[in-house]
Each structure stands twice: as C-alpha cells, then as structure tokens.
Amino acid sequence: MNAESTTVDLEQLRAAIAEVLELDPAEVTDDAHFVRDLGGDSLLALEMQIVLETQYGVRLTEDDLGEATSLRGMYELVLKKTAAG
Amino acid sequence: MTQVLITGAGAVSCLGAGVEAMWQALCAAPGSRPLRAADPGARMPLPLVYRAPVGTGPGGRASRLAVMAAREAVGDAGLDDTDHARSAVVIGTGGGNADHWERPLDPGRTDTTPFPVASAVAAALGAGGGATCVSNACSAGGFALAIAVDMIRSGEADVVLAGGAEAYSRVGLGCFNRMRAVDPHACRPFHRDRAGTILGEGAAVLVLESAGHARRRGAARHYATLAGSGWSCDAHHLTAPGPDGAQIRRAMTAALTDAGAPADAVGCVVPHGTGTRLNDVVESEALGAVFGERLARLPLYSLKALTGHTAGAAGALGVLTAALILDRRTVPPNVPLGAEQDAQCPVSLPQEVPVPLVGRHAMANAFAFGGNNVSLVLEGRTP
Amino acid sequence: MNPDDLVVTGIGVVSPRGCDPAALDLDGTAPADDSWFDATAELGARGYKYVPPAGRYLLAATRRAVADAGDPLAGVPEGERGMALGTNSGIAALIDAMDATITDAGAERLSPATAPYFSINTLAGRVAMDHGVKGWNLTLTSPRTAGMETLLAGARAVAAGRSAVLLAGSTEAPLPVHHPGHALSEAGAAVLFLEPRAAAAARGATPYGTCRTATFFLTTAERTVHEALARLVEDAGAPDGTTLPARLICDPCPAGTALAGHLRRLGVPADIVPPGAGTLLPFLHLTRGLARPGPPHLVAAASSDGACALTLVQPLPTPRPRASEQEPR
Secondary structure (H helix, E strand, O other): OOHHHHHOOHHHHHHHHHHHHOOOHHHOOOOOOOOOOOOOOHHHHHHHHHHHHHHHOOOOOHHHHHHOOOHHHHHHHHHHHHHHO | OOOEEEEEEEEEEOOEEOHHHHHHHHHHOOOOOOEEOOOOOOOOOOOEEEOOOOOOOOOOHHHHHHHHHHHHHHHHHOOOHHHHOOOEEEEEOOOOOHHHOOOOOOOOOOOOOOOOHHHHHHHHHOOOOOEEEEOOHHHHHHHHHHHHHHHHHOOOOOEEEEEEEEOOOHHHHHHHHHOOOEOOOOOOOOEOOOOOEOEEOEEEEEEEEEHHHHHHOOOOOOOEEEEEEEEEEOOOOOOOOOOOOHHHHHHHHHHHHHHOOOHHHEEEEEOOOOOOHHHHHHHHHHHHHHHHHHHHHOEEOOOHHHHOEOHHHHHHHHHHHHHHHHHHOEEOOEOOOHHHEOOOOOOEOOEOOOEEOOOOEEEEEEOOHHHEEEEEEEEOOOO | OOOOOEEEEEEEEEOOOOOOHHHOOOOOOOOOOOOOOOHHHHHOOOOOOOOOHHHHHHHHHHHHHHHHOOOHHHHOOHHHEEEEEEOOOOOHHHHHHHHHHHHHOOHHHOOOOOHHHHOOOHHHHHHHHHHOOOOEEEEEOOOOOHHHHHHHHHHHHHHOOOOOEEEEEEEEOOOOOOOOOHHHOOOEEEEEEEEEHHHHHHOOOOOOEEEEEEEEEOOOOHHHHHHHHHHHHHHOOOOOOOOOOEEEEOOOOHHHHHHHHHHHHOOOOEEEEOOOOOOHHHHHHHHHHHHOOOOOEEEEEEOOOOEEEEEEEEEOOOOOOOOOOOOOO
16 A cells, blocks of 8 residues: 555545535535435536546546445545555 | 418538438438547547538638528528518527637637527528527527427518528537547447437528418428427436436427327427437337337437437428428438347337338427427428 | 516516616626626525526526516426526636637546536526426527517417416626627626416516517618517507607617617617627616616617617506505515
C-alpha cells in the first residue's frame, strides 16, 4: 500500500459525493443507494466520476461506477484504485 | 374543421438535396455510415456526423439548409408571390446557426442569437405572415408542422411554410459525447447493440395549405392531408424519457383523435427511433399500447437508420417521409437489421423489398430532450 | 367578453430592473451580471446547482407567477398544463463556455450534469419537471419577438384544446463577454399565468387583464400588416378620436421604421424604445402594462431581420380588486 491511499478519507468522500448530489453529507449514509435512495441518475454518476477522478487522481471506468452504488462501495473502489497507484 | 394539405415539399439531408433524391435513397436502403466531422476543434471520442450538402450564401448553415428546402417546397407547390405575401413561416431548429457561435469566432458578427432561421426563410421567399422559430430540440420540426396546422385551422393563415433544419454543432456533438449518447458505429435504431444515436444535418420544409386556398389557386396536387397532431411533455427528466411512456402514448392517441382516425386506419409509422437504448424500448412499448397486437405486423419505417438523427429537422423529415409513403402507397425497405433486431423492440421493420401500403393514414413521431413529445397523423388522398 | 378568452391571473418577474411588475424600471440599461439575483432566496439552498442562470431565473419567475395567481395548479390536471417560453440568449454564454472547453481540453472535461442544457428547450423542460407541466411545452426562439409570440402560440394551443391553462414567459441571460452585442445583454425572466375567464371567475381570481398578439414579417407584407394591425386596434375598442398608446421596441432598422410608419398611418403614434439583445424587454413592457391599471395599449417589437410582433395589452381600467364578490387574494 503506498502513501497516497491514506489520503482517502471516508468523510471527505462523503462530502464530495454529497456535493455532486446536492445533499447534506449526513444524508449520504454508508449504504444508501445513489440512484434508488439519493436521486442519482446516469448523468450524476458521470459527474461523480469526473469529480472523484480529479480529487483522487485515479481513473474510474464507467463499469466501476456501475458497481460502486453506495458510499461504502465507492470508498472501497477509490481505496483500491489509489493503492494500485 | 379546415382540411390542411401538404401541397409542396423540399428536403436536404445526407441522402442528398431534393425530395426525389431522398425517396430514391429510401428505396435503395443503402447502409449508411457517418463521417468524422471535418472540424479540428471537435476534441471528443466520437466526432461523428451525417453531413448534408449545404449551399453557399449568406447566413448560417441552418438558415441555408432551411432556405434550400423552402425554395424547393415553394417551387413544388407552384406558389406565386401573391400567395407569399400572406404566408407564414414556422421552422424548428434545435441549435440554429451554431457555426456563427462556435470557434473560430468572428469579432465582426452582429447577430445576437443563433435562431434567425425562420426569418431567413421568410426573407428569402418574401413571406409576410409571422416568422416563428421553434426550438424544441429533437421534436422542433414536428412541433413546427403541428403549430402550422393549428394556424391554418384557426384562420390565422391559409398557407404556412413549415418544417425544420439542423446543422452541425460542435457543442451539441460534444455534449452527446459527454453524456455517452453516441454510437461508435452508426445510427442503429432498434438494433440490439445500439449504443446511442449519431446526429445528422438536414432540413425539410412543407407547404401546408388550407384545402380551400389550394382549390382556389388551382394547386396541381397534394401529397397528403396533415390531419392532426398530439402534444405532450414528460416533465420527468431533462434527457431520459419517462420510463412508462405514458406521455408519448398520450401524444399518439391525441394525434389520432385530432385526425379523426382510428388506430386501425394507420398503415405505417415513422417512429422517433434514434438508436438510444432506452428511447427505442419505451417507444416500442408505447406503440404496442396504442396499436395492440397489430404492432407485430404494422410496418415501421426507421428513417434515422439512413439519415442519422437530424434533431430539429427530424420531425419534419419524418412527416415528409410519411407523406411520401402515402403519396406513393409504398413503404420503402428498412436498412436491414435481420436477426440483430432487439427483442425488446418487437416492432415490424420490413426489409429487403418495398411493402405496399395498406391503410389510409400514417403516423410520424418526434420526441426530445425536455420530454417534448409530438405525434402527427397524415391521411392519404382518396383513391 | 368571451368566457373562453384567456386572462392573466398571475405575474412573476425576476429582473435587475425590479421584481415588482408594476414598478419595473424599463429605461436605460440594466446590470449584465448575476449579482442582483438571490438564487437561495428564490429557489432554496439546493436542487438547482447544475441549472444555468437563465433556467434559475425562469424557475423563480414561474414560482412567483403561480403563487401570485393563488396557487391554481392543484386544481388543474398535469395533462392540462401548457407552457410556452421565448428566449434568444438563454444559453448563449453556456454554449460559448462549453465550446471553449471542447476546443481546448476536450469534451471529456464538460460537466455531464450540465451537458443537457446545451439544448435550449431544457430551460422550460426543467420548469415542467417542477410544476408537472405535462400538457405541452414549447420553446420559441425567433429573434426579439419570441417572448410576445408565446402569448399567440399559447392561446392558439389552448383554443385547440391542448391544455386548459398556460404559462407564458421569457428568460434571458447575458451574452458572452467577448460578444460584440454583450452591452445589450438582458438578464432575468418574466412569466404570466393565463386561464380562461370563466375558470378565473369560478375560483374567484381577479384577472390583471388580457393580452393578444399578432405577428408578421416586414418589409415584404403590406397587406398582412395592415390587416393584423387594424384588427388589434379595432379590438382595443378605443373610442373614435382617442389615441391608442403604443411602445415599439426596435433598432433603427428597416423593419422597425416600416412598422412605426404603419402604426402612424393607423393613427397610433409609437414611442420608440431601444431594444436589448433578446426577447425579455418587450415582455417586461407588456408585463408592466398588465400590472398597472389603465387604458388599452400596444406593445410592438421588430427585429432587424424583419420579424415583428404586436401585443394588445388590456389591463383593468381601475386597480384590483375591483368587485366586492371577489375573494381576497
């Protein structure tokens, strides 16, 4: 695990996703589903992709996005991607 | 109610300039492929477009396309200057003269909007009624024709030049790319592997005329009657169709009612069918709800497989195609899909050979971003 | 008076020229930045992050118009709500910024959630989502006249049975800073809520008045113009010998000059007002005209390419509420 992985902070990620979805961070619970529970759609998923790629310096594919449907899933994904460097 | 005839038509698209060139291409059903946009500024993964031949001259590219089609339509209808003085113009365009608003920018430009397209037609042809530009995105041309019918019915006008025009827009194409709405291969409506649409350039303008006016001036012929339209709005999402298709279904049934036509009288549908994954499924389901078990054998003519998605012109090119199908009593062969047709789109797309038209009516659909839906019903001449 | 005639029962304006329709300052220029608009106060803290300025103005003006009409939409099925928007430069600056991004960093750097707004009809489409406008939705973009045209197209659609009520309006946002016309930029939105006279009476709403629009194209159309003008002037019912006031928004262009001449020959001398870049100024003039009780008058606009529109504004002769049977608003 390289040093960068420690920069993925769950609360920071929660805040970033809340910002994209125009929600309070508290509403983005760990397991809330982006589409079913939080009003996300395919365009907001793409928006999230571009925001997180910029913030964490990783490349996320659209397949990745399709699988990371909650904060917990997204955290694990970003952690894995940053670790992979 | 005043009968509204289509007494003239003009068209330009990647199939060529002129209605006859278009009809011949429809009958030949060549598989057509988009080209890379000849635009070094188009920095995007899929800079694909179906390009139309556009004449040179003053004005932006959409205006020139509209004027080309309008001149042909007026000549076809045999209108003279006296008719023109009172003609109104209604033209749909999504992006208008994008070429004047995208880089490289001309610091000397004076136009304050990209939408002088209807005015350009009115000025070129000397039409003195109102000149209205409708920008309901990909249903703009269909709405323009529907508005024109209502104008004639209400007595505001006897003759309306109506249709749609769309030119290449780098920003439009860039946004479709960014929304992952561009198919990498071709515009493939109802194909199981379709991955979005591909935009195309084009214009279609029809001369719409009250039957009384056409009779008084001794109009030589008409293609069909534009018998009715139905309008609706999804009010659901900016880009995605309402998944239940309730509003597009309502547009279709309202158009049939407006035209006084039972669903059984419709012999062909020119669908909106863009190649976007969800749109084609939702439209297929809505057609099933309107036409019932007849859907499996009701011929559809999938125009965008040849022209690409001509956005603000698409509804007008679709209505023109429906008018030609009624005029010639023939449904041209669709671009072959064969076994590659999506099972989720169980519509009938006759291929390989033309099919004789059965039925007095035809329908054309145009749906758009913003959930702006319009469906139009045409009636053929009495045999 | 025909019970089917549409009457205006709600007005909403957000504009650097003021938000009180009766007190709009329509002389001179207005600031072309966004500082006058308090999006949070108008629309709340969230939900509109990706909506471009012209869309926010339109959302705010629509909310105001619906509230001003006494929140009538609850009594109107969604399929009976229609909307017509006029705009010219509502997304001009957004398109320009997107073009700058595409030609430089590439389309992959566009904001996906903002991307739909490259299509100008999404401004009204976003309003339709908030207010359940499922009857129909038109975006008109004819230069300068499209705002006024919404009243003609909207009334025609209602008369054809396409909806029972109508939201008609105009929204504009500034042109790109480098555009030669930037100094003429307009910003803000105005929306009218219209319903049949009988429907307004049935729910006890006091109308502001009526407005009727005609369009034509100059300088090619002598007869059409004369007919359209004569019909509107006649309908105004101004007693013989009195002058129908008129305000004409146009450049010193051939169409504007021709229209002023036509009006003069019909005994309607017009005050000529210099235009802005888009559709909003004529719409604000007719909005203010409706909000101020007084005699009938004309608002006219001509674009330099030749399109003309004329609206006969018939406000209440005396301030509202005028009748004792009206319920308080």
